[in-house]
Amino acid sequence: MDEANLVEQKVYAKSESLTRVTTHYCPGCTHGVAHKLIAEVIDEMGIREDTIGVAPVGCSVFAYNYFNMDFAEAAHGRAPAMATGLKRVSPDKFVFTYQGDGDLASIGMAEITHAAGRGENITVIFINNAIYGMTGGQMAPTTVPGQKTTSTPMGRDIEMHGFPIRMCEILSQFDGASYIVRRSLHNYANIRKAKKAIRQAFETQKQGIGFSMVELLSNCPTNWGVSVEDSLKWIEDHMIPMFPLGDYKIHPALKKGTRS
Amino acid sequence: MAKELLKGNIAFAEAAIRAGCEAYFGYPITPQTEALEHMSQRMPALGRVFLQAESEVAAINMVYGAASAGVRVMSSSSSPGVSLMMEGISYIAGSEVPAVLVDVMRGGPGLGNIAPSQGDYLQIVKGGGHGDYKLIVLAPATIQELIDLTVEAFDLAEKYRTIVVVLADGSIGQMMEPAELPPMRPVRPVEDRPDWALTGAKGRKSQFISSIYLDPVEEEVFNLKLREKYRLIEENEVRYKESALEDAEIAIVAFGTAGRISQSAMKMAREEGIRVGIFRPISLYPFPYELIKEIREKVRAILVVEMSGGQMLEDVKLAVEGRIPVHFYGRMGGVLPLPDEILEEIRKAKSELVEVSR
Numbered sequence: 118m119d120e121a122n123l124v125e126q127k128v129y130a131k132s133e134s135l136t137r138v139t140t141h142y143c144p145g146c147t148h149g150v151a152h153k154l155i156a157e158v159i160d161e162m163g164i165r166e167d168t169i170g171v172a173p174v175g176c177s178v179f180a181y182n183y184f185n186m187d188f189a190e191a192a193h194g195r196a197p198a199m200a201t202g203l204k205r206v207s208p209d210k211f212v213f214t215y216q217g218d219g220d221l222a223s224i225g226m227a228e229i230t231h232a233a234g235r236g237e238n239i240t241v242i243f244i245n246n247a248i249y250g251m252t253g254g255q256m257a258p259t260t261v262p263g264q265k266t267t268s269t270p271m272g273r274d275i276e277m278h279g280f281p282i283r284m285c286e287i288l289s290q291f292d293g294a295s296y297i298v299r300r301s302l303h304n305y306a307n308i309r310k311a312k313k314a315i316r317q318a319f320e321t322q323k324q325g326i327g328f329s330m331v332e333l334l335s336n337c338p339t340n341w342g343v344s345v346e347d348s349l350k351w352i353e354d355h356m357i358p359m360f361p362l363g364d365y366k367i368h369p370a371l372k373k374g375t376r377s
Numbered sequence: 378m379a380k381e382l383l384k385g386n387i388a389f390a391e392a393a394i395r396a397g398c399e400a401y402f403g404y405p406i407t408p409q410t411e412a413l414e415h416m417s418q419r420m421p422a423l424g425r426v427f428l429q430a431e432s433e434v435a436a437i438n439m440v441y442g443a444a445s446a447g448v449r450v451m452s453s454s455s456s457p458g459v460s461l462m463m464e465g466i467s468y469i470a471g472s473e474v475p476a477v478l479v480d481v482m483r484g485g486p487g488l489g490n491i492a493p494s495q496g497d498y499l500q501i502v503k504g505g506g507h508g509d510y511k512l513i514v515l516a517p518a519t520i521q522e523l524i525d526l527t528v529e530a531f532d533l534a535e536k537y538r539t540i541v542v543v544l545a546d547g548s549i550g551q552m553m554e555p556a557e558l559p560p561m562r563p564v565r566p567v568e569d570r571p572d573w574a575l576t577g578a579k580g581r582k583s584q585f586i587s588s589i590y591l592d593p594v595e596e597e598v599f600n601l602k603l604r605e606k607y608r609l610i611e612e613n614e615v616r617y618k619e620s621a622l623e624d625a626e627i628a629i630v631a632f633g634t635a636g637r638i639s640q641s642a643m644k645m646a647r648e649e650g651i652r653v654g655i656f657r658p659i660s661l662y663p664f665p666y667e668l669i670k671e672i673r674e675k676v677r678a679i680l681v682v683e684m685s686g687g688q689m690l691e692d693v694k695l696a697v698e699g700r701i702p703v704h705f706y707g708r709m710g711g712v713l714p715l716p717d718e719i720l721e722e723i724r725k726a727k728s729e730l731v732e733v734s735r
Contacts, residue, residue: 190587202442231431
């Protein structure tokens with residue numbers, strides 16, 4: 118082929134909404150996938166300069182180092198309250214929280230439910246990996262029955278520890294919640310669906326019609342004590358039966374213009 | 378502007394509005410609830426933010442969020458509610474965002490009651506939340522001071538990027554007296570928000586607000602930076618009022634309502650020929666240690682009066698360094714000290730002086 122006719126075509130670029138730093142996440146952890154999906158959605162919507170994120174306490178406490186946009190770091194579980202404060206005084210900005218299961222479904226239960234109840238016009242990305250990652254693998258409110266953690270060494274016994282909490286099922290009951298869905302990051306097909314859902318959640322906020330949350334079933338190979346490959350299989354075999362994927366609440370205004 | 382008859386809780390809420398407060402987040406608790414109610418009506422009418430939070434925990438974190446966006450923001454509460462805010466206060470101190478909090482103190486510990494108290498002194502002045510931090514704490518004794526200090530609190534909060542607490546008590550919150558409100562200041566336009574604020578990374582690098590320094594050395598460097606800020610505050614922001622100390626043999630040291638009640642006791646004592654003066658700290662942090670050191674050289678005894686078991690007493694003793702006797706009279710549980718009770722303590726202190734001189 119004539120060299121002069123060669124055309125360089127860019128087929129992939131790292132998202133503008135991500136910084137050029139190496140993350141501290143463990144190898145094979147799906148936090149990286151979740152970050153990438155959010156960043157791509159923000160890029161595609163062209164809202165990076167109008168977005169403020171709120172990081173939680175947990176493994177993603179340093180999310181502000183990885184997202185190339187304004188960010189706040191909240192107290193444990195309080196991200197929805199902090200996001201409420203930010204959003205109420207900056208209604209023209211996109212405000213989202215990124216929270217794990219301990220942060221959102223345990224210590225932050227009051228803040229997340231009331232943000233949903235108020236129909237707070239924020240977006241929540243909820244990473245559910247059924248364990249406390251940063252503190253080294255203790256039982257989370259989403260730990261499944263029988264699952265071994267460092268604080269349930271014999272496996273989660275429902276007689277002693279009670280049952281896992283399903284957040285989409287709870288939050289979808291609130292009139293203020295407009296978009297509540299559960300997706301999974303355990304394989305490529307599901308990752309594509311997760312991205313569409315994240316887009317729809319930010320579109321919900323754009324339309325100003327209330328609270329949106331995407332729950333992402335995620336892995337924790339380090340604290341589950343399994344290989345990355347097995348961890349993805351574990352999501353499919355043990356988490357999806359307990360936390361069924363699906364749309365739990367879709368506001369009628371979204372159904373009309375839905376893209377996914 | 379003319380004086381009007383104002384209730385304390387409404388006076389500080391309206392003063393905050395006139396100081397340009399853009400957002401209020403709170404939770405109902407007696408004896409400060411009228412402030413929340415006033416805000417619920419006035420703030421939306423002015424196109425500003427009012428939100429009743431699900432708890433004081435949420436309220437202070439909403440304040441944290443709004444403060445991170447660079448707006449003038451406040452909350453108000455009373456003792457048990459303020460206890461719940463301690464986590465958020467520590468985070469705000471650790472992130473250096475400005476905010477204002479009014480604590481209308483009530484009797485405790487625990488649920489206690491709804492009567493006036495000064496039992497939050499140690500919690501507010503010495504910390505309460507975790508970590509090495511200080512808050513500027515201002516204690517009013519009248520409705521006029523409550524108004525003026527609330528306005529000043531917003532300016533100081535921004536000047537030092539810190540929380541400023543106006544430490545009032547149930548009687549100041551609930552009583553009515555004539556006072557003058559300040560003129561309305563305009564709210565700061567969005568484009569004038571401070572350069573550190575989270576406003577979206579348009580035309581600039583992205584930035585974050587956080588209180589985490591995982592590396593101990595970095596955390597210590599940050600702590601030293603805070604220390605330097607506190608040193609500046611100690612140097613420049615001491616506030617107090619004194620009366621009749623020129624010829625005094627006994628000085629009463631009391632803040633807020635206790636200081637005000639002590640005025641009556643002082644007059645009664647002087648009618649009996651006991652030369653009493655009053656030193657009333659207004660800034661509880663920074664505490665006027667140096668001024669009390671000067672007073673200890675002039676008087677022969679100090680009487681500390683508080684609506685607590687003796688909390689500020691510790692700071693007065695630190696300043697006096699054992700040089701002269703320090704007496705204490707305190708009422709707890711929401712009971713006010715009465716002038717004749719304080720007079721009795723003055724007489725006791727005086728009689729001990731006579732014994733010493735014999």
